[in-house]
Amino acid sequence: MTGVEFPSPDTVLQAYLQFEALTDHQYKYSCPSCGNHPPVVILGVHKQSASHLSENDIEEPPENFEGEVNLEKFWETLSKEIICLGFAANGEHNPFAVPPNYQFWAPWIGKNTRQSDTVLNTEFEKVRTSKSASEILEMTVTEDRLREELFKQKDDVIRSLCNECGVDSTGSRSDLLLRLASEMKSSQIYDQIYAKIWSCSGGWGVIMCPCGIVYSLKCNLRAESPRDFADLLLSWQHMPNVIIYDFAQGLATHTNLRAPEKVPISPFEGLLAEPTQANIELAKHGQLKVSLPWLDEKMGMTDPHGHPVTGSSDHYVLHKSNTTDSRDVLRKLSLVPQLDGKVNSEVAEQLFAKMKKNNYFLSLSSMHMFLMRNIIHHYNENKADKVSTRLTKSSGSNLLKDVYGQATLENPGGTRSTDDVIEDSILTSLMVVSSA
Incomplete structure (x- = not known):
């Protein structure tokens, strides 16, 4: 309505990221x-x-x-x-x-x-050519995972895979999945499905x-x-x-x-x-x-x-x-x-x-x-x-942190030991989070 144009989306995104890069985030995770x-x-x-x-x-x-x-x-x-x-x-x-x-x-x-x-x-x-026992195991596990991922794919992806792998693409979804799963025993078919699904x-x-x-x-x-x-x-x-x-x-x-x-x-x-x-x-x-x-x-x-x-x-x-x-x-x-x-x-x-x-x-x-x-x-x-807010509301007290970074309750009266407060607050935390 004012006739003023925003900068391009790429410029806005770059400006935002520069702001974030210059901000002193702690990235506590x-x-x-x-x-x-x-x-x-x-x-x-x-x-x-x-x-x-x-x-x-x-x-x-x-x-x-x-x-x-x-x-x-x-x-x-x-x-x-x-x-x-x-x-x-x-x-x-x-x-x-x-x-x-x-x-x-x-x-x-x-x-x-x-x-x-x-x-x-x-x-x-x-990507090493000579694989240890662990690498061989990983490939076997990944093949099991690949079969599970195959069954999650949409119909058009499954039908496309059948065509690419030279597998009959007619019939129901179940028919196609059973054929592909059977053909996966071939290393060539496995590689094709792996490249298509797993990326x-x-x-x-x-x-x-x-x-x-x-x-x-x-x-x-x-x-x-x-x-x-x-x-x-x-x-x-x-x-x-x-x-x-x-x-x-x-x-x-x-x-x-x-x-x-x-x-x-x-x-x-x-x-x-x-x-x-x-x-x-x-x-x-x-x-x-x-x-x-x-x-x-x-x-x-x-x-x-x-x-x-x-x-x-x-x-x-x-x-x-x-x-x-x-x-x-x-x-x-x-x-x-x-x-x-x-x-x-x-x-x-x-x-x-x-x-x-x-x-x-x-x-x-x-x-x-x-x-x-x-x-x-x-x-x-x-x-x-949100977790801290729920804990504060449920306990009616401010939160502190113990040596392991867990939320603990502030001890306003001074009548209980720090260990008691920490133990109770951890139990409270687990109960609140579980119920949430």
Whole structure:
């Protein structure tokens, strides 16, 4: 109506990102209820925002590269790239540009959650010609995942795949799926389906707490595998006691192969009970329960190297879906009374559903990395504010933080010990979040 035109959308987006890059964000990536070291986490991958990078687009790492990257240096350089865009003319070289490469590509993990600024990124191992036992396992697991992803595709994608793979494309959806699943035994057909569905890039991997706050964020250069989450978890200061992941067996085996001297995932390779035939049969018929009381109340006598919140040194990898491995019935969430019906294992899917509206510009943006971390940062802050508000209203008291970053109640009367206040407030936090 005024005749004044806005700048182009690209200019507005660039200006906004420069503002964000110049802002002193802390990027805490931590939940006020779960603290800096959540004992229970959910893993997920947002593949819709994957970029299609070929192997030739990614620079090979030097021979002496061992998969360690300085996280702070990487993200600082990325921020400088955004800021410098305002000073580099169109087409002019940006001295801070960060091209996709294996040796200088880092995830984001909250400062108080990670072990140090040096984190792991061993994606270069995915493309090595000679594969170890762990890599062979990853490929097998990924094939199972690929079959599940195939069954989620739309009809036109499935019919198109049949035509591309030389499979009869007539008949119902079920007919087409059965034919493709059968033909996947052929390595050639498998490769075609893999390239079509899984994409060259693995999208974004996230580790979240049950409250829905993201603790770790990683842009995978290659198709996602258990290796990516092992990199993240092994970069944490304290590995969670319970890890919920669709392909639990692959993650447990790979992580233990990565650190055989300490076997991070134990007992029973992350199963809830010894995989005897008797236990498997009891679990199948719903007659087995495995109590983990330290999820509700910290152990009185903590284990050596136990988790700071629970005191336990046990690490389980559980799942919420069915698998072909009979032993995986011992990984079901429903076997644990402290988790059954009390943990929202769909928080990752719910986040990705919200992120879908960003896919159209995230996939095309050269500022994809910085933008994604910033979007998740604001999502986390908004989510954390809501959790803190609920806790404050339910308790009628101000909140403080304990040494582990968990919300605690302020002690106005001074008649109770700090330990009592911390214990009660943690229980209150868990109850409020669970009910919400």
